[in-house]
Amino acid sequence: MNKPTAAGFLGFGHAVPETVRTNDFWGAKYAASHDTRKERDITMPVDLAQVDTGNSARKVQLLAMRSVANDPFHGAKERRVADAKTKCSTLEIAAARKALERAGIEAKALDLILTWSLPPDECMPSNAGILQHALGATRANTLGVDSACASFMSAVAIARAMIRDGQARYVLISMCAIHSRLLDFEDPASVNFGDGAGAVVMGPVAEGYGIVETAFRTYGELNEAICLGPVDDAPWYEGGSRLLVHSRKMAQGRKIVMKTAEYAVEAIGAVLDRARLTPSAITHYYSHQPVSWFNLATRMATGLGHARTVDSFPTLGGMSAANIPVNLSLAQDANQLKDGDLAVLYACGAGFVWAAAVMRWGGQAR
Numbered sequence: 001m002n003k004p005t006a007a008g009f010l011g012f013g014h015a016v017p018e019t020v021r022t023n024d025f026w027g028a029k030y031a032a033s034h035d036t037r038k039e040r041d042i043t044m045p046v047d048l049a050q051v052d053t054g055n056s057a058r059k060v061q062l063l064a065m066r067s068v069a070n071d072p073f074h075g076a077k078e079r080r081v082a083d084a085k086t087k088c089s090t091l092e093i094a095a096a097r098k099a100l101e102r103a104g105i106e107a108k109a110l111d112l113i114l115t116w117s118l119p120p121d122e123c124m125p126s127n128a129g130i131l132q133h134a135l136g137a138t139r140a141n142t143l144g145v146d147s148a149c150a151s152f153m154s155a156v157a158i159a160r161a162m163i164r165d166g167q168a169r170y171v172l173i174s175m176c177a178i179h180s181r182l183l184d185f186e187d188p189a190s191v192n193f194g195d196g197a198g199a200v201v202m203g204p205v206a207e208g209y210g211i212v213e214t215a216f217r218t219y220g221e222l223n224e225a226i227c228l229g230p231v232d233d234a235p236w237y238e239g240g241s242r243l244l245v246h247s248r249k250m251a252q253g254r255k256i257v258m259k260t261a262e263y264a265v266e267a268i269g270a271v272l273d274r275a276r277l278t279p280s281a282i283t284h285y286y287s288h289q290p291v292s293w294f295n296l297a298t299r300m301a302t303g304l305g306h307a308r309t310v311d312s313f314p315t316l317g318g319m320s321a322a323n324i325p326v327n328l329s330l331a332q333d334a335n336q337l338k339d340g341d342l343a344v345l346y347a348c349g350a351g352f353v354w355a356a357a358v359m360r361w362g363g364q365a366r
């Protein structure tokens with residue numbers, strides 16, 4: 001296999017459940033008790049007026065946060081919810097088929113499948129083997145990837161390295177979250193989550209196109225900010241109580257939330273430096289969307305206010321690692337990306353991890 005000089009996206013796909021859940025699900029009682037739940041709300045500090053606005057990134061973020069601070073649903077409007085019969089693999093297979101069709105690649109040509117599923121159909125193994133079998137990708141190796149909400153970015157970096165090293169030509173990446181199985185609906189943060197899957201096909205592209213650079217960083221001291229596990233202190237594998245997405249240390253979670261824009265400045269600044277680009281060169285921005293204000297705050301704080309974007313939070317909610325591939329798929333649906341466009345991709349996830357990439361669209365060489 002000849003080693004290509006560049007690896008990039010060939011096609012995108014996404015799949016979401018048909019059922020739409022509006023804020024009415026939580027009811028008038030939930031909205032009326034907004035003030036009493038603030039102490040439990042990791043996504044919004046109790047008193048924004050008391051927050052220090054000493055740096056420009058945080059000022060931008062606070063403006064965005066304050067616009068929804070008095071809304072019991074913090075700007076969330078609706079999200080999709082899977083029925084009892086739908087598994088992550090159900091949505092992943094549908095999204096993957098669309099991505100393969102868009103890329104013009106047959107499943108049997110795939111060399112590698114990378115997946116992240118929340119929750120996977122089984123605790124072990126990953127859903128990658130399920131996709132391989134269902135799609136007929138008989139020669140593809142499989143691998144589960146986990147960097148929480150930043151898993152898509154980790155998978156992109158792995159795929160890029162494998163393609164450039166000549167170990168793979170075509171790689172399928174699939175990300176899926178069915179949050180509705182893992183939430184305490186009395187938790188104020190529960191309104192932000194939706195269910196959905198996104199997939200991309202990566203392969204060789206012409207020199208100068210594809211993934212230009214990536215950047216990653218982990219702050220391990222913040223690893224208890226968000227987790228999936230029992231709310232009590234029992235080990236998750238003992239099965240004593242239901243597994244829920246929650247914070248083990250609220251102070252860590254709130255620190256991450258209040259530094260959202262600052263982490264984005266750090267990450268996007270790092271990847272642009274590596275790519276030897278300035279914010280003015282970027283035409284598009286696709287990001288994680290855990291809350292309603294995330295895309296706007298991070299885009300404005302990093303000098304990317306001019307960049308075109310897709311923010312599906314109002315209709316789909318936050319879908320963890322599936323956010324970016326879903327939004328890329330929606331961008332392709334809208335014919336938003338043109339040959340030569342430069343896009344920044346940015347996500348952050350539990351651990352705590354941030355990840356950024358620069359990609360140049362086009363140059364598909366099949």
